[in-house]
Amino acid sequence: MQLFFFPVALAAFPLMADPAPPAPTPGSDEALMLAYARGDAGAFETLYGRHKGGVYRYFVRSLREPGLADELFQDVWASLVKARATYTVEAKFSTWLYRLAHNRLIDHYRRAQLVQFVPVDGAEEEGELLDWPASEAPGPEVQVASRQAAAQLKKLVEALPPAQREAFLLQAEGGLSLEAIAEATGTGRETVKSRLRYAFDKLRAGMKDHL
Amino acid sequence: MTQPEEVHSEFERRLLDQYRAAADEQPPPALDRAVLDNARRAAAATHPRGVRGPAPAFVADVNDAPRQRSDEARWGRPLALAAAVVLGIGIVVRYEMESPDLSPPQDKVAAAAASEAAAPPPAALPSAPAQDAPGAAAGKAAAAPAAAEPAPPVAGAKDSADVARPKAAPKAEQAAPKARPAAPAVAERHRAPEPRPQQRAAPAPARVDSVMRENLAREESDQKIRAQAAAELQKAESRAQPAGAVGDANAKLAGPPMPAATARAAAPATAPAGAALGGNLAQSQRRYSDANSSASAVAAPPPPPAMAPPPPPPPAPARAEIAADAAVAPRVPFYEGDPDLWARHIIELRRGGRNQSADADLRRLRARYPGFKLPAEALPPAPQ
Numbered sequence: 001m002q003l004f005f006f007p008v009a010l011a012a013f014p015l016m017a018d019p020a021p022p023a024p025t026p027g028s029d030e031a032l033m034l035a036y037a038r039g040d041a042g043a044f045e046t047l048y049g050r051h052k053g054g055v056y057r058y059f060v061r062s063l064r065e066p067g068l069a070d071e072l073f074q075d076v077w078a079s080l081v082k083a084r085a086t087y088t089v090e091a092k093f094s095t096w097l098y099r100l101a102h103n104r105l106i107d108h109y110r111r112a113q114l115v116q117f118v119p120v121d122g123a124e125e126e127g128e129l130l131d132w133p134a135s136e137a138p139g140p141e142v143q144v145a146s147r148q149a150a151a152q153l154k155k156l157v158e159a160l161p162p163a164q165r166e167a168f169l170l171q172a173e174g175g176l177s178l179e180a181i182a183e184a185t186g187t188g189r190e191t192v193k194s195r196l197r198y199a200f201d202k203l204r205a206g207m208k209d210h211l
Numbered sequence: 212m213t214q215p216e217e218v219h220s221e222f223e224r225r226l227l228d229q230y231r232a233a234a235d236e237q238p239p240p241a242l243d244r245a246v247l248d249n250a251r252r253a254a255a256a257t258h259p260r261g262v263r264g265p266a267p268a269f270v271a272d273v274n275d276a277p278r279q280r281s282d283e284a285r286w287g288r289p290l291a292l293a294a295a296v297v298l299g300i301g302i303v304v305r306y307e308m309e310s311p312d313l314s315p316p317q318d319k320v321a322a323a324a325a326s327e328a329a330a331p332p333p334a335a336l337p338s339a340p341a342q343d344a345p346g347a348a349a350g351k352a353a354a355a356p357a358a359a360e361p362a363p364p365v366a367g368a369k370d371s372a373d374v375a376r377p378k379a380a381p382k383a384e385q386a387a388p389k390a391r392p393a394a395p396a397v398a399e400r401h402r403a404p405e406p407r408p409q410q411r412a413a414p415a416p417a418r419v420d421s422v423m424r425e426n427l428a429r430e431e432s433d434q435k436i437r438a439q440a441a442a443e444l445q446k447a448e449s450r451a452q453p454a455g456a457v458g459d460a461n462a463k464l465a466g467p468p469m470p471a472a473t474a475r476a477a478a479p480a481t482a483p484a485g486a487a488l489g490g491n492l493a494q495s496q497r498r499y500s501d502a503n504s505s506a507s508a509v510a511a512p513p514p515p516p517a518m519a520p521p522p523p524p525p526p527a528p529a530r531a532e533i534a535a536d537a538a539v540a541p542r543v544p545f546y547e548g549d550p551d552l553w554a555r556h557i558i559e560l561r562r563g564g565r566n567q568s569a570d571a572d573l574r575r576l577r578a579r580y581p582g583f584k585l586p587a588e589a590l591p592p593a594p595q
Contacts, residue, residue, distance in 0.1 A: 150233025
């Protein structure tokens with residue numbers, strides 16, 4: 001008799017262990033992604049319009065090669081399309097999207113053997129991850145023109161070490177919080193905070209004449 | 212873009228605003244089309260319910276939650292029922308395969324019950340009187356050694372060993388104390404191997420039924436022969452004929468198992484003739500002699516060590532009683548359990564000139580052992 005009820009109990013278990021989750025706000029990124037997972041192509045277009053610029057610039061700043069940035073950008077959205085069936089609202093959509101972008105970028109770095117990421121929390125000295133070839137230091141002539149400030153800032157950002165640059169880009173382009181950046185990059189919150197501090201210090205030093 | 216709370220200073224906030232104002236790069240239109248086309252193809256290939264993987268922890272539509280639950284309930288409960296049915300059937304089948312069949316089938320039980328109702332003591336009926344007859348003869352006058360103390364019935368012991376032994380053996384021990392040394396040896400020699408518990412438990416009703424039918428058929432044929440033998444014996448007694456005739460009648464009285472001994476007693480020349488037979492018949496001759504050794508002190512060549520001394524010949528009145536007992540209580544001849552012995556018996560009947568008895572035995576032998584190849588000497592003589 002116990003054997004008879006065992007499969008019944010097994011079948012009834014998922015019904016009992018399914019708490020009702022809070023519904024995302026209609027029109028939010030999460031709701032749009034769920035709509036696309038059900039086959040709504042229009043929801044994806046809206047979602048793509050919201051985030052395509054930030055993700056694209058994330059790759060452009062990180063790679064400085066437009067062709068390569070295009071390839072990785074397309075790969076990220078293809079991964080999102082492929083993962084739509086298993087998408088669950090466990091965090092903000094932007095965090096999930098930039099985590100996909102980060103993973104794709106890391107894959108590229110590993111294949112190109114350009115950078116060795118040290119995913120450890122704690123002290124991360126400046127220059128530790130400076131395997132990326134740094135751009136030339138901004139000359140004094142660039143700082144004088146205010147219209148050239150934007151270009152200078154981009155160059156400064158591109159000149160940041162990869163970890164600091166990524167933390168800055170995730171905050172500036174994706175609008176992620178420290179916790180979201182830490183989750184997307186697989187590091188700790190304090191590490192992200194430290195990276196951001198170093199990045200801003202460098203940018204401040206480079207832009208002090210333009211601000 | 213939301214402004215992060217972690218921007219520490221005004222300078223950093225201005226820096227971020229300046230960067231966002233300056234960063235205006237967008238993916239090229241070709242790249243947009245490629246991404247959107249890929250997304251549309253995937254959405255077009257998406258079945259409304261086919262994409263649903265594991266249930267998301269959060270759902271966009273409130274109506275999705277109960278619908279997903281109903282989806283799970285839709286397959287979950289039938290699956291549980293199917294699993295329970297398969298499990299139950301599997302347990303039953305495994306139990307049936309692994310448990311020994313201790314109960315006989317219903318048809319066999321019914322057949323056994325019917326046969327018991329028709330003939331109350333199923334197996335002791337033919338064998339118990341067979342044990343009583345020699346026992347009574349030995350107890351009364353210890354007469355007629357060849358007729359009164361035959362070996363235990365081989366055929367009955369073989370066929371109904373399991374059933375008849377418990378009832379027949381005590382009677383034989385009480386009534387025939389002199390035969391006690393010889394009887395166990397013969398009985399052990401002809402005792403069927405002890406069946407294992409499973410063999411004994413399963414086919415018992417069918418075996419009892421078949422043994423009963425065989426014994427009843429034998430009983431009918433033996434009764435006829437013994438009735439004739441008894442009549443002949445009475446005539447012979449009244450005429451006081453010589454011993455040879457008495458021996459012949461005595462052989463008829465004793466029925467099928469006796470003629471070998473009486474024939475040897477009356478005509479000892481048959482032994483050399485038996486030696487001329489083939490190997491098969493010679494072997495059967497030896498078995499036949501062994502079986503008769505406990506009863507026949509005249510013809511047995513070397514008496515076995517456990518054999519009883521030959522009792523004195525019974526007087527004539529005792530023979531009449533024996534004949535009466537034999538006519539009332541027929542028994543199964545021991546040689547009917549072995550076709551070789553039976554054929555040897557038929558041959559000796561023909562040599563003694565008793566072709567009618569030989570033909571009757573031949574018919575019964577053929578009926579009982581259809582595939583047995585008879586020697587030419589056992590067959591009836593060709594018509595001239």
